[in-house]
Amino acid sequence: MTSTKKKILNASVLLFNQNGVDAVRLQQIAEESGISVGNLAYHFKNKDAIVESVYELIFEEFSTVLSTYSISAEMITFDNQLSLYYDFFNKYQFYMADFFKTNNNPTEHQQIWQSYITKMLIQIKSRIDYLVLNQDFKPELTSGLYQQVAENIWINLIFYIQKCRMRGILTNEIQYKYSVWNQFRPYFTDAGLSEFNHVILPIFSY
Numbered sequence: 001m002t003s004t005k006k007k008i009l010n011a012s013v014l015l016f017n018q019n020g021v022d023a024v025r026l027q028q029i030a031e032e033s034g035i036s037v038g039n040l041a042y043h044f045k046n047k048d049a050i051v052e053s054v055y056e057l058i059f060e061e062f063s064t065v066l067s068t069y070s071i072s073a074e075m076i077t078f079d080n081q082l083s084l085y086y087d088f089f090n091k092y093q094f095y096m097a098d099f100f101k102t103n104n105n106p107t108e109h110q111q112i113w114q115s116y117i118t119k120m121l122i123q124i125k126s127r128i129d130y131l132v133l134n135q136d137f138k139p140e141l142t143s144g145l146y147q148q149v150a151e152n153i154w155i156n157l158i159f160y161i162q163k164c165r166m167r168g169i170l171t172n173e174i175q176y177k178y179s180v181w182n183q184f185r186p187y188f189t190d191a192g193l194s195e196f197n198h199v200i201l202p203i204f205s206y
Helices: 003-019 026-033 037-043 047-067 076-091 093-099 108-133 145-166 173-187 190-205
Strands: none
Touching: 003 026, 003 037, 003 047, 003 093, 026 037, 026 047, 047 076, 047 108, 076 093, 076 145, 076 173, 076 190, 093 145, 108 145, 145 173, 173 190
16 A cells, blocks of 8 residues: 555544544545645545545454454453554544444445454453453353353443543543453452452553
């Protein structure tokens, strides 16, 4: 990808976040990119082509985030993935609003995104299962409890930044990760809590 194309796509993402996809015009993208509309048209024939390329970036980057998943005895591996989740959902804030547009027939983009977020949920539940197996999590008290915990964590990962934005609250990566870890804490065994206190909690004091 040329540097000009990258500049155009970065400008598009910025404007989409600020105004929503539908409200952004090619002229605005060209101005934000610091190029003429004619130069923009040389690289992308229309706005749909830009949107398609942005979606390709979204799927590529989210696939990379999912690929970092690792079941490990070390909680820090999950914390590292949380950083990537924060970067992704902070960078592409507009996409969640675009994804949830009313549509009785999901678009191809929506269908792809559904498959990705389903995989994301499966990874979270698998991590909880491993924590139980490793005796870092208490045994499940009632059937289905940890599936619900996984879904709550999944929702938080996707919507925390949007929730703060809607309420006019500034947030950062530390607050984002802290909100997720707080959903794990009630279920830690003494061993799990000890690792959390020694490895994860100090991160929040930086």
